[in-house]
Amino acid sequence: xxxxxxxxxxxxxxxxxxxxxxxxxxxxxxxxxxxxxxxxxxxxxxxxxxxxxxxxxxxxxxxxxxxxxxxxxxxxxxxxxx
Amino acid sequence: xxxxxxxxxxxxxxxxxxxxxxxxxxxxxxxxxxxxxxxxxxxxxxxxxxxxxxxxxxxxxxxxxxxxxxxxxxxxxxxxxxxxxxxxxxxxxxxxxxxxxxxxxxxxxxxxxxxxxxxxxxxxxxxxxxxxxxxxxxxxxxxxxxxxxxxxxxxxxxxxxxxxxxxxxxxxxxxxxxxxxxxxxxxxxxxxxxxxxxxxxxxxxxxxxxxxxxxxxxxxxxxxxxxxxxxxxxxxxxxxxxxxxxxxxxxxxxxxxxxxxxxxxxxxxxxxxxxxxxxxxxxxxxxxxxxxxxxxxxxxxxxxxxxxxxxxxxxxxxxxxxxxxxxxxxxxxxxxxxxxxxxxxxxxxxxxxxxxxxxxx
Numbered sequence: 001x002x003x004x005x006x007x008x009x010x011x012x013x014x015x016x017x018x019x020x021x022x023x024x025x026x027x028x029x030x031x032x033x034x035x036x037x038x039x040x041x042x043x044x045x046x047x048x049x050x051x052x053x054x055x056x057x058x059x060x061x062x063x064x065x066x067x068x069x070x071x072x073x074x075x076x077x078x079x080x081x082x
Numbered sequence: 083x084x085x086x087x088x089x090x091x092x093x094x095x096x097x098x099x100x101x102x103x104x105x106x107x108x109x110x111x112x113x114x115x116x117x118x119x120x121x122x123x124x125x126x127x128x129x130x131x132x133x134x135x136x137x138x139x140x141x142x143x144x145x146x147x148x149x150x151x152x153x154x155x156x157x158x159x160x161x162x163x164x165x166x167x168x169x170x171x172x173x174x175x176x177x178x179x180x181x182x183x184x185x186x187x188x189x190x191x192x193x194x195x196x197x198x199x200x201x202x203x204x205x206x207x208x209x210x211x212x213x214x215x216x217x218x219x220x221x222x223x224x225x226x227x228x229x230x231x232x233x234x235x236x237x238x239x240x241x242x243x244x245x246x247x248x249x250x251x252x253x254x255x256x257x258x259x260x261x262x263x264x265x266x267x268x269x270x271x272x273x274x275x276x277x278x279x280x281x282x283x284x285x286x287x288x289x290x291x292x293x294x295x296x297x298x299x300x301x302x303x304x305x306x307x308x309x310x311x312x313x314x315x316x317x318x319x320x321x322x323x324x325x326x327x328x329x330x331x332x333x334x335x336x337x338x339x340x341x342x343x344x345x346x347x348x349x350x351x352x353x354x355x356x357x358x359x360x361x362x363x364x365x366x367x368x369x370x371x372x373x374x375x376x377x378x379x380x381x382x383x384x385x386x387x388x389x390x391x392x393x394x395x396x397x398x399x400x401x402x403x404x405x406x407x408x409x410x411x412x413x414x415x416x417x418x419x420x421x422x423x424x425x426x427x428x429x430x431x432x433x434x435x436x437x438x439x440x441x442x443x
Contacts (some may be wrong), residue, residue: 018235060331069307
């Protein structure tokens with residue numbers, strides 16, 4: 001139940017504030033998801049979805065920062081690879 | 083898949099493990115709260131990559147597992163009534179009640195339906211005006227927005243044949259109870275990233291301060307979990323006890339405000355019984371007076387029903403982190419996912435099921 005998964009917003013079907021239905025793609029599987037709790041979500045955004053409702057829009061900048069930090073850490077440690 | 087594959091990079095996980103081995107000078111016990119994280123830890127073999135001395139203790143964050151037996155029985159009683167369509171997430175269907183489970187009711191002719199979202203249950207209620215449609219509203223803060231929306235929409239549409247059987251629990255009060263316990267064993271906490279996506283993490287700041295425990299809000303992929311452990315151990319080694327946010331791509335300090343507003347419109351905080359942990363003040367949600375008409379316990383007059391827990395299943399100890407699933411004498415013998423004694427062997431977030439599926443020891 002807490003296993004929310006990220007999906008990409010393909011199209012917003014209706015702008016009704018209470019439902020805001022959208023087509024969301026989860027690695028090839030498309031489902032209708034409500035964007036009612038993420039009024040800021042736009043087409044092309046990635047959202048975390050639980051029980052049919054998107055609960056957050058993934059922050060691309062934060063994601064990039066984390067990955068950059070992990071990359072740099074590898075370089076500091078000698079950049080060894082498995 | 084974007085936002086998944088890059089967080090399953092084995093090289094990064096190994097790099098973090100080496101970093102951790104350098105940083106760690108003594109033994110530490112860390113609890114991952116969420117059952118989804120427990121499954122990822124066991125599935126991806128993360129515990130095997132940790133330096134000797136770091137022990138992960140599995141927390142009570144499996145909503146199916148902490149739902150009291152009496153509530154499972156109530157679901158079974160309601161589902162067996164003629165004229166009822168009982169809707170539930172798939173996880174709940176095989177949880178054993180005092181006699182049988184929801185699938186037994188279905189096998190005996192009951193109309194029990196597995197749905198993906200409470201919205202589906204609202205649609206079923208609209209399409210079947212002559213039937214009573216009940217949704218089993220189980221879960222932590224992650225399912226509360228969806229369940230609140232289902233009730234809100236039903237009330238806006240004037241639907242009279244829809245109700246919720248509410249077993250909604252809240253993480254911070256349970257965490258507080260675990261940290262305040264005289265038998266407390268954990269020194270650091272990985273908080274559940276999706277619960278914090280909804281509620282934010284400001285509530286954890288006082289917990290970290292009052293109970294001198296570092297709390298790292300953590301995601302669900304192997305890189306997330308390994309980084310969460312690294313951040314937590316670094317705090318412990320440096321003597322800091324702060325809240326850190328590893329899962330910043332999804333979690334903001336204030337959480338999702340529209341979702342929180344709807345939760346408090348529909349629900350109010352109440353004392354809740356947790357299976358294995360007992361009664362915890364302010365750790366659950368119930369429908370507000372305005373929405374009482376949508377309470378299945380009222381509608382089917384089951385408020386006073388009680389049930390005694392079985393003594394065979396030791397899931398209470400597993401849920402408190404006091405017993406590893408594989409240490410239970412029933413594990414893999416008289417208790418398997420096909421024939422479970424208790425909920426942790428059933429749920430996709432249950433620790434016993436994770437051990438059974440991925441490690442067996």
